Amino acid sequence: MTPIHVIGGGLAGSEAAWQIAQAGVPVVLHEMRPHRGTPAHQTGDLAELVCSNSFRADDWEANAVGLLHAEMRRAGSLIMTCGDAHQTPAGGALAVDRVGFAQAVTARLEAAANVTIAREEVAAIPAAWGSVVVATGPLTSPALTETILSLTGEDQLAFFDAIAPIVHLDSIDMGVAWRQSRYDKPGPGGDAAAYINCPLDRDQYEGFIDAILAGPKSEFREWENVPYFDGCLPIEVMAERGRETPRHGPMKPVGLSNAHRPDVKPWAVVQLRQDNALGTLWNMVGFQTKLKHAAQTEIFRTIPGMERAVFARLGGLHRNTFINSPRLLDAQLRLKADPRLRFAGQITGVEGYVESAAIGLAAGRLAAAERLGAALDPPPPTTALGALIGHITGGHLSGGSFQPMNINYGLLPPIEAPAARGRGERGRARKRAVGVRALADIDRWLGADARAAAE
């Protein structure tokens, strides 16, 4: 059988190669380190963790990334197996000894049947490779970046992410905020109430500007030194250019009338736009920021209507290479323009070690099933894995502003909460119910996968 080629031996590529080999399909894993480095990696090990050593919360009943862990363990994930074997104490989180973890992943792949590791940079993708998984991550080598650009087009590949915070809809106080598009203009979807608006009076605006100017910011590392595009200036940089600048930019109040107090003209308005097809997640328009995460939570909760905001993700700006997956990839993670290529990991627009490995896991299984001539659907949208794939291959809504995403409950279809007394208890019961449904559905999908491979 001709092999599947996986380019990049990071979190996603190592997991993809493992899953392919476990399905009995030969795989060549191409990793350019140690011959050619990246600005962040330090070793030649596969699956090196470039920064923190945490896989985050490990509780499938209460946390979406914990649910992803649980699903991946059921799928025989190499990354989770080695993570579990090299745990360090971290309370409810799964943290790992980074050296032991990466060495274990490397050793398991070096010893695995069906796996060949080629220590080389892939600059161009040979036409003879019939099935390829591209998993070269946020620091894809410049030569391969050029190749990807030629496949996707200039405007479909980003070089850094400029992320505005994303808020869970049910945490916004709609007794203060209201739905309206500026000048009641219907958008392409025909909706004149496409935005959620939060009003600020003059004192609130001045206090808000003081807070974002004074708040602690993360600094770029030297290699992260990317120029700001005018279209995605951090909100605090905008305020540094002039206290009134945000009020003439993303916070302008024109064309909007407060539905709760039509007689009072807001001095400024924070707008949120729907971010996913389910309508559960809303992003703060124009609020990309380098404020530290704790400061973002504190300051953005002073915005009227957002006092109890729960953030699905906070803002940031990083060096990152990722493609416009919702436009470019099909539900099987294949490039529509060249379906022999699949993409996996951070380059698909997911964010985080665990999410990157999870997409590698799915890409590996889908590629192996295809090579074996078996039809395998992507994981169901009720699973954390399926929800993540659904988001990057179609669930995300905001067209040109696709930005990397962590797994979170807002990506999964809502479920009726079992009866419980308090608000907190209801929330916990709902998360548990989502987890129970997801684990049952991932088991069914894994069963289907095993059946497809056996036929």
Ligand SMILES: Cc1cc2nc3c(=O)[nH]c(=O)nc-3n(C[C@H](O)[C@H](O)[C@H](O)COP(=O)(O)OP(=O)(O)OC[C@H]3O[C@@H](n4cnc5c(N)ncnc54)[C@H](O)[C@@H]3O)c2cc1C
């Ligand atoms: C500086 C930095 C810090 C981060 N910190 C965190 C964090 O603390 N926690 C977190 O959850 N996420 C973090 N991330 C985000 C992300 O989760 C990680 O980058 C993660 O490693 C992504 O997994 P991946 O497999 O997609 O890419 P990677 O793990 O980066 O793997 C890609 C691999 O491809 C190789 N490669 C690149 N180009 C080629 C080529 N042309 N040919 C052959 N091989 C190639 C690279 O050497 C690398 O080994 C960070 C990202 C960066 C850039």
